[in-house]
Amino acid sequence: xxxxxxxxxxxxxxxxxxxxxxxxxxxxxxxxxxxxxxxxxxxxxxxxxxxxxxxxxxxxxxxxxxxxxxxxxxxxxxxxxxxxxxxxxxxxxxxxxxxxxxxxxxxxxxxxxxxxxxxxxxxxxxxxxxxxxxxxxxxxxxxxxxxxxxxxxxxxxxxxxxxxxxxxxxxxxxxxxxxxxxxxxxxxxxxxxxxxxxxxxxxxxxxxxxxxxxxxxxxxxxxxxxxxxxxxxxxxxxxxxxxxxxxxxxxxxxxxxxxxxxxxxxxxxxxxxxxxxxxxxxxxxxxxxxxxxxxxxxxxxxxxxxxxxxxxxxxxxxxxxxxxxxx
Numbered sequence: 001x002x003x004x005x006x007x008x009x010x011x012x013x014x015x016x017x018x019x020x021x022x023x024x025x026x027x028x029x030x031x032x033x034x035x036x037x038x039x040x041x042x043x044x045x046x047x048x049x050x051x052x053x054x055x056x057x058x059x060x061x062x063x064x065x066x067x068x069x070x071x072x073x074x075x076x077x078x079x080x081x082x083x084x085x086x087x088x089x090x091x092x093x094x095x096x097x098x099x100x101x102x103x104x105x106x107x108x109x110x111x112x113x114x115x116x117x118x119x120x121x122x123x124x125x126x127x128x129x130x131x132x133x134x135x136x137x138x139x140x141x142x143x144x145x146x147x148x149x150x151x152x153x154x155x156x157x158x159x160x161x162x163x164x165x166x167x168x169x170x171x172x173x174x175x176x177x178x179x180x181x182x183x184x185x186x187x188x189x190x191x192x193x194x195x196x197x198x199x200x201x202x203x204x205x206x207x208x209x210x211x212x213x214x215x216x217x218x219x220x221x222x223x224x225x226x227x228x229x230x231x232x233x234x235x236x237x238x239x240x241x242x243x244x245x246x247x248x249x250x251x252x253x254x255x256x257x258x259x260x261x262x263x264x265x266x267x268x269x270x271x272x273x274x275x276x277x278x279x280x281x282x283x284x285x286x287x288x289x290x291x292x293x294x295x296x297x298x299x300x301x302x303x304x305x306x307x308x309x310x311x312x313x314x315x316x317x318x319x320x321x322x323x324x325x326x327x
Contacts, residue, residue, distance in 0.1 A: 033293040036304040041265075041294055044302075049224070056118055056147070063119045070301065071124030078132035082124065088160035091142040093123050095131040103137055107173045107322045108165055110201075111140040112158055112189070114180030114297055116230035118146050122300045126179050129308075133315035136322070139165065143185070150236025151245060158189045162201075171199035172325035175318040177259075180268065180297045181230065183209025187275070191247035194254045203321035204258040205314050208297050210271035211248040211278070214240035217270025223296075225267045248275055253282040259317040261310060263291035263298060289313055 026045065029038045053059065075082060081096045094103065109130060115121035123140040131138040143157035165174055171193075178186035183206045190204055210217075213231050235245060243250030258279055262272040272288070279286035291298070291306055299310035 029293045034305045037294055037298075037302070037306050040298070040302045040304050044295055060119050060145075063115070063121055067120060067122070067124050071128065074125060074128040078128050080128050080131050082128070087139065088164040090157045090161050092161060093127070093140040093142065095124075095127045095138040095140065097131045097135050097137070100135070100137055103139070103165075103168070105168045107136055107175070107202075107326070108169065109134065109136050109138040109318060110158075110162055110165065110174055110176045111138050112143065112154075112176070112178035112182035112185040113140055114178065114182045114300060115145075116226050117154060117181045117185070117234035118230065120145075122179055122182060122297075125300045126177075126182070129311040130177070130315050130318070133312060134319045136319065146230075146236075147233040151234055151238050154185055154234075155188050155192060155244070158185060159192060162189060162193075172202045173322065174201045175203040175205070175322055176201050177203075177205025177207065177314060177318060178209070179207040179300050180209060181234070183207050183272075184211070184213070187211045187247045188244055190255055191244045191250055191252070194251070195244060200254060200256040202325040203256050203318050205261075205318060206258055206272070206275065207261045207299075207314065208263075208266055208268045208272055209275075210268055211246060211252075211275040212271055213246045214249075217268075217274055219267055219270035223265065223267035223269075248278050251282075252279055252284065255279055255282075255284045255286075257285040257287075257317075257321050259287050259289065259314060261289045261291075261299075261314065263294040263296070265293055266296040268296060287317070 029041055033041065079098045083094045083096065085092050085094050111127045113120050113122035113126055120142065123142060127138040127140045139161060141158050141161050143154040162174065176186050176189060186204060187206055187209060190200065193200065213235060238245055240246060241249055260272050260276040262269045276286045276288040291310065294306060299307040
């Protein structure tokens with residue numbers, strides 16, 4: 001999201017000058033990154049975060065426009081259909097892959113988009129490639145946003161949509177995934193279901209997120225983040241140690257098979273890997289995939305070979321787990 005914000009406000013970004021010392025923003029990228037990845041990451045690194053940040057309403061308008069433009073290109077590339085709808089009173093975007101015209105009663109993917117809980121930076125770019133690669137419909141929840149709607153508003157919306165989908169199919173015919181804030185929210189949804197004694201979905205895609213909002217990991221201490229305290233705005237008055245808000249504080253032994261994905265220049269690298277270890281220690285099938293050299297959540301906004309690879313990894317994992325659960 002930091003890269004998206006910087007790119008959305010070039011005039012403000014250009015007003016800042018890069019620090020003369022060598023840091024993550026100008027450290028040479030390794031040759032393990034594709035030429036396209038190097039170019040995209042270098043372009044993102046040249047964009048400084050606007051300081052001060054514009055009002056959240058202005059940010060949302062610009063990011064919505066960017067999401068719409070990128071989404072339109074992805075729809076052409078993947079030949080999918082996107083439908084605006086309502087489920088359980090919550091607005092959603094449903095992405096239908098070619099040959100699929102309705103949700104029916106079969107397997108479905110539930111997406112919780114990224115954007116620091118404050119904007120929608122992924123309901124199209126995170127979902128279209130996955131729908132096309134799995135051949136399954138994806139329901140992207142357009143949950144209420146912070147700071148106007150702090151926790152548990154977004155979780156309540158996610159839970160309402162999940163439970164509505166569960167009425168037409170068993171829980172193991174649903175897989176949940178999300179990037180960044182959406183990964184956090186996806187983990188919270190699973191933690192909430194576990195606390196309710198509900199059956200688990202077939203799989204969880206926890207893509208560059210955090211399951212511990214009270215304590216920051218090492219990567220968060222030195223890598224550029226979103227430019228505002230997204231955690232505080234989202235948590236509101238709820239203690240950060242709450243075991244649903246921070247699932248690692250609770251019992252994660254019932255979590256479904258989980259794919260965790262991050263990259264070595266991702267400010268959420270530490271919390272993603274820490275959560276992978278916590279799940280593994282509790283006997284959960286937890287798989288951590290690490291990309292090299294690329295920034296936070298690159299697959300949601302960079303048109304590079306690594307994004308195709310990342311989306312293929314996610315799609316294959318979710319589909320395989322859904323198919324295995326149906327046997």
